[in-house]
Amino acid sequence: MNRTRIIAGGRRIGTLLAAAAMVAPAMAIAQAAPAPAEQSARPWADQRLSPDERAQMLLAAMTFAEKLALLHGPMAMPFGPYTMPDGAVGSAGYIAGNDRLGIPALQETDASLGITNPMLVRGADDMATPLPSGLMLAATFDPQIAFAGGQMIGTEARAKGLNVLLAGGMNLARDPRNGRNFEYLGEDPLLAGMLGGESVRGIQSTGMVSTIKHFSLNGQEHKRMTVDSVIDEANHRESDLLAFQIGIERGQPGSIMCAYNMINGVYGCQNDHLLNTVLKGDWRYPGWVMSDWGAVEALEAATGGLDQQSGEQLDQQVWFDEPLKAAVAAGTIPAARVDDMARRILRAMFANGLFDNPPVAGAPIDFAAHAQVAQRVAEAGIVLLRNEGGVLPLARTAGRIAVIGGHADAGVPSGGGSSQVTAPWRPDPATPVRTVPFGGEGMMAAWYNTVFHPSAPLAAIRERAGAANVTFNNGLYPQAAAGDAAAADLAIVFAYQPSAEGDDVADMSLPFGQDALIQAVVAAQPNTIVVLETGNPVRMPWADDVPAVLQAWYGGARGGEAIARILFGEVNPSGHLPVSWPVDESQLPRPAIPGWGEPEDTVVRVDYDIEGSDVGYRWFAREGLQPRYPFGHGLSYARFEYDGLELRGGETITASMEVTNTSGRAGADVVQFYLVGKPGTPRMQRLIGFQKVELAPGETRRVEISADPRLLAEWRSAGDRGWLIEGGTYQVAAGADAATLPQRQDVALGRRMMRP
Ligand code: BGC
Numbered sequence: 001m002n003r004t005r006i007i008a009g010g011r012r013i014g015t016l017l018a019a020a021a022m023v024a025p026a027m028a029i030a031q032a033a034p035a036p037a038e039q040s041a042r043p044w045a046d047q048r049l050s051p052d053e054r055a056q057m058l059l060a061a062m063t064f065a066e067k068l069a070l071l072h073g074p075m076a077m078p079f080g081p082y083t084m085p086d087g088a089v090g091s092a093g094y095i096a097g098n099d100r101l102g103i104p105a106l107q108e109t110d111a112s113l114g115i116t117n118p119m120l121v122r123g124a125d126d127m128a129t130p131l132p133s134g135l136m137l138a139a140t141f142d143p144q145i146a147f148a149g150g151q152m153i154g155t156e157a158r159a160k161g162l163n164v165l166l167a168g169g170m171n172l173a174r175d176p177r178n179g180r181n182f183e184y185l186g187e188d189p190l191l192a193g194m195l196g197g198e199s200v201r202g203i204q205s206t207g208m209v210s211t212i213k214h215f216s217l218n219g220q221e222h223k224r225m226t227v228d229s230v231i232d233e234a235n236h237r238e239s240d241l242l243a244f245q246i247g248i249e250r251g252q253p254g255s256i257m258c259a260y261n262m263i264n265g266v267y268g269c270q271n272d273h274l275l276n277t278v279l280k281g282d283w284r285y286p287g288w289v290m291s292d293w294g295a296v297e298a299l300e301a302a303t304g305g306l307d308q309q310s311g312e313q314l315d316q317q318v319w320f321d322e323p324l325k326a327a328v329a330a331g332t333i334p335a336a337r338v339d340d341m342a343r344r345i346l347r348a349m350f351a352n353g354l355f356d357n358p359p360v361a362g363a364p365i366d367f368a369a370h371a372q373v374a375q376r377v378a379e380a381g382i383v384l385l386r387n388e389g390g391v392l393p394l395a396r397t398a399g400r401i402a403v404i405g406g407h408a409d410a411g412v413p414s415g416g417g418s419s420q421v422t423a424p425w426r427p428d429p430a431t432p433v434r435t436v437p438f439g440g441e442g443m444m445a446a447w448y449n450t451v452f453h454p455s456a457p458l459a460a461i462r463e464r465a466g467a468a469n470v471t472f473n474n475g476l477y478p479q480a481a482a483g484d485a486a487a488a489d490l491a492i493v494f495a496y497q498p499s500a501e502g503d504d505v506a507d508m509s510l511p512f513g514q515d516a517l518i519q520a521v522v523a524a525q526p527n528t529i530v531v532l533e534t535g536n537p538v539r540m541p542w543a544d545d546v547p548a549v550l551q552a553w554y555g556g557a558r559g560g561e562a563i564a565r566i567l568f569g570e571v572n573p574s575g576h577l578p579v580s581w582p583v584d585e586s587q588l589p590r591p592a593i594p595g596w597g598e599p600e601d602t603v604v605r606v607d608y609d610i611e612g613s614d615v616g617y618r619w620f621a622r623e624g625l626q627p628r629y630p631f632g633h634g635l636s637y638a639r640f641e642y643d644g645l646e647l648r649g650g651e652t653i654t655a656s657m658e659v660t661n662t663s664g665r666a667g668a669d670v671v672q673f674y675l676v677g678k679p680g681t682p683r684m685q686r687l688i689g690f691q692k693v694e695l696a697p698g699e700t701r702r703v704e705i706s707a708d709p710r711l712l713a714e715w716r717s718a719g720d721r722g723w724l725i726e727g728g729t730y731q732v733a734a735g736a737d738a739a740t741l742p743q744r745q746d747v748a749l750g751r752r753m754m755r756p
Helices: 036-041 051-060 064-069 134-140 143-159 189-204 233-237 240-251 272-282 300-304 322-330 335-351 367-381 443-447 457-464 478-486 514-524 556-567 617-623
Strands: 005-008 011-014 093-095 106-110 164-166 209-215 227-230 255-258 288-290 383-387 400-404 434-437 449-452 469-473 490-496 528-533 548-551 604-607 640-648 654-661 667-677 686-695 700-706 714-716 722-725 728-735 743-749 752-754
Touching (some): 051 335, 064 322, 064 335, 134 143, 134 189, 134 367, 143 164, 143 367, 189 240, 189 686, 209 272, 233 240, 233 714, 272 300, 288 335, 367 556, 400 478, 400 514, 457 469, 478 514, 514 528, 528 556, 548 556, 640 728, 654 686, 654 728, 686 700
Parallel strands (some): 106 164, 164 209, 209 255, 255 288, 400 490, 528 548
Antiparallel strands (some): 093 106, 383 548, 654 700, 667 686, 667 728, 714 722, 722 752
């Protein structure tokens, strides 16, 4: 077949739509439509039946063409020569419904960080509440907050008439330059799996389907369409796949989105091993696999485990229309496979209420209440990285405060790409939203914007500063900013890092000369606080000179208020790093980004076996490296001490420890338990449990966790496939972060083999 392929800025566009190009199949595949009496009966409408029974009944009533129609759909926005599909609410994707059988359309929207409105397809007035970045959510270490965020997003989706949320991004952060880490949940499988699962559970509690994505090892954005993520089975099972497995178990997502990249040489959306053997086989996943937009390379995807082709204009062919029909007619793909695809979709729709409790477009949204949900994430996820000499919290008596840089007069930054909330809610819709494009070429360039969500830290600081005189300098000229700082009693420098889907950041430095700005300001004013608003950890050449540093990520709808409340001590910081914070790139498994500088379309092999399953803090432990700040690090205005670690063995390890707030302020700590030794593996580290606890001044609590036994085990691919816990002595250490573990104990475990 004569096809042209255009690669533009990382997204692949097919120029011919298969429907027009395909030759009609020799054999017509038709099934008689059910008689009218059966139609009106619609026995699958009976809510007392299980989702499986209902899906099976409905499937039996469908013609082949009706089944096929469920398996593919276009983008739900005008795109190039394509107009908006009829019936689409407008967002990322659309799968037409079926009036004859009463099947609702799938109205799909991106939603990891709020309901999106790409290219303002639903109009600039269609606002949504932006949540803080995924890394900020992970920094809360609080599953309840994740659930609440998901529930908030689902509620807004209902009110806009949407019913499938492309949320649940949880690829592990294997590289601090990944342009999309801000959408994900950090480097640890337990943390990412738990929080991702809870957020999906929250979304689906509102009668939506949510995805979990991007399955799997979508570990870098650079050359994401041609990158081959190479990894050994055991390494994969113990890291990224374990995160997905935990997330799927907790969240029960209706759908899984496969990834753009290859995994061990096979594209993610046709990867038989991943989709059929692991996901649908070992994990018995009952939902459907949808493709990422433009990620379907060939019809093999149908046998490789893909159930639905999304954003079909972006592929070279609408594979799941005429080509699939022709393959079934020719007998190369069994008709039963098409049944399986359609059944999986219908089952998830029944299980999540899409038939029984459809969303109502136009329902009112309580934005003020939703902003509180976003604020709660931000207040629990800001990480106090450093606080020397008790600079923070600020007294309200400082005579003059110089606020500098980072567009702090406009709002808090957000990451670019499909997850970005471009029409953020603001109390007064007339408030302008500052958007700063990165510039650049290619198709993804339209997505490369920093949208400042209009919660301005400057205004929030002024509100709390009492009689103090608060000045603002945009930070463009370091010496001018230093002048303002010198004339004040205290300086607060806001520094930001843009990042976006579609590419990685080139290196870990702060762009726009912000390091020089910070250095000039702190040289002029020793009382300087730096507030970092970044998608990822950055190099901090000035770290030892600046007395206080707050990591404020991308802060969402009320990020400015959250920052100010923490600065002034209205809220005691309790966020902890969900990623290790390297000093610089030399400490990474891959100091250079694979494929950087190579021509477009080059197949880039990324060797993830360098670190294997030792992602992040495990890599630092294995290599004996000291990061700038370890995983789990986060200071408080309170102080916590630990005592009395106790372990019990048996089926798994149960660990408990006392934590005491020894300060005069209430605060929350994240108590962390790590496996640090097991038979034959002297230098190792794995987070096996954590708990966030609120403690009054002087209060002591005993915190207990029970480890998921897979975290104690190793994956065995040969023979009896599964998780093996070797019998012997295991050591657990507990404390404040991956490198501060004052309590340590041994425990014995018997040998145990567990199914995949
Ligand atoms: C992204 C997905 C997203 C999809 C639809 C893709 O570019 O990788 O995360 O859900 O677009 O917008």
